[in-house]
Amino acid sequence: MDRLQFFMPVRLVVGSDEIVTEIYSVDQALDFLQAWPVGRQGPVYRTTLKACTAAMIDQVTAEDARRSFMAFSRMTGLLSRDATIPPAPDPDAWTRPAAK
DSSP states (O other), X not given: OOTTEEEEEEEEEXXXXXXXXXXXXXXXXXXXXXXXXXXXXXXXXXXXXXXHHHHHTTSXXXXXXXXXXXHHXXXXXXXXXXXXXXXXXXXXXTXXXXXX
């Protein structure tokens, strides 16, 4: 798997035709963000753009960028209603003793 590929795609509904677009990678998320209207580029947009750019240079993971892009999509009303949000990793998974 490419280091910039998302574990699960981000599903967006863009436009009034209700067609779902899937974003599979940091590259695709950046392409989408760069086409975003200038008049709508607020703080959430800038944070997401920074996260995706940071993923390109290995400062954050692709999944960190994905989570930021999902938050942006949710806040702008583009996230598909059927979008799957993966469960958060269990923080205790590495500290629990193994079952016998």
